[in-house]
Amino acid sequence: xxxxxxxxxxxxxxxxxxxxxxxxxxxxxxxxxxxxxxxxxxxxxxxxxxxxxxxxxxxxxxxxxxxxxxxxxxxxxxxxxxxxxxxxxxxxxxxxxxxxxxxxxxxxxxxxxxxxxxxxxxxxxxxxxxxxxxxxxxxxxxxxxxxx
Numbered sequence: 001x002x003x004x005x006x007x008x009x010x011x012x013x014x015x016x017x018x019x020x021x022x023x024x025x026x027x028x029x030x031x032x033x034x035x036x037x038x039x040x041x042x043x044x045x046x047x048x049x050x051x052x053x054x055x056x057x058x059x060x061x062x063x064x065x066x067x068x069x070x071x072x073x074x075x076x077x078x079x080x081x082x083x084x085x086x087x088x089x090x091x092x093x094x095x096x097x098x099x100x101x102x103x104x105x106x107x108x109x110x111x112x113x114x115x116x117x118x119x120x121x122x123x124x125x126x127x128x129x130x131x132x133x134x135x136x137x138x139x140x141x142x143x144x145x146x147x148x
Contacts, residue, residue, distance in 0.1 A: 001124040001132050006053060006067075008042050010121040011139060017043075018117045020094050020143040024136055026122075027087045030058050031131030038063075038125040039134035041090055043099075044118035052113055054092050054101055055125050058085045064092070064101040066113045076101055076109035 001007040026039040040055025044066075053072070054064045060083045065075025083103065091102040100110045122136045 001126055001134075002129055004126050004129050006042075007124040007126075008045065008051070008121055009123070010045065010119045012120060012141070014119065016117045016119055017141060017143045018094070018115050019096065020120075020141050021091065022094070022120050022139075022141050023089070023091045024122065024139040025087055025089050026056065027135040027137075028056065028058055028085050029133040029135075030085065031133075033058065035130040036061070036127045037130055037132040039088075039132070039136075040123045040125060041092065041120065041139070042123045043092060043094060043120045044113065044116050045121065046116060046118050050116075051118065052092075052099060052111075053123055053125070054090055055123060056083050056088050056090070056103060057125065060084055062101075062103055062108055064099060064109065064111055066111065075111050078108060080106075080108075 028039040038055040038057035042051045045051035060079045065072040093100045
């Protein structure tokens with residue numbers, strides 16, 4: 001992606017989920033290392049302005065936050081020295097209104113988010129225009145709801 005903002009790629013041909021585990025291995029490469037960009041996943045996607053985003057960026061930052069309209073609600077934001085470019089494993093559990101976020105096997109936090117039925121997929125995050133290349137492997141969803 002080269003555009004500023006969040007670029008999303010829906011997976012599962014329109015299948016939707018409410019209670020599930022979403023996992024992906026992401027590899028982040030950026031064109032301009034001074035720009036802040038990230039790779040991640042989205043879940044509970046209803047439309048372009050309603051979804052939850054989980055990502056890591058090349059500065060060591062990570063986030064889990066729900067988008068509501070033009071902005072993101074307060075969520076989990078932090079930094080870890082072991083995060084940066086390269087491969088990372090992201091895992092999110094969604095059980096009713098509670099979402100839990102794990103990076104590379106370590107728990108980083110949780111948020112409360114309305115348990116809506118929505119789509120899941122991959123995401124590229126650009127804070128400003130820049131070439132960001134994200135590779136995704138082993139993306140899977142395990143649901144204890146019936147997929148629709």
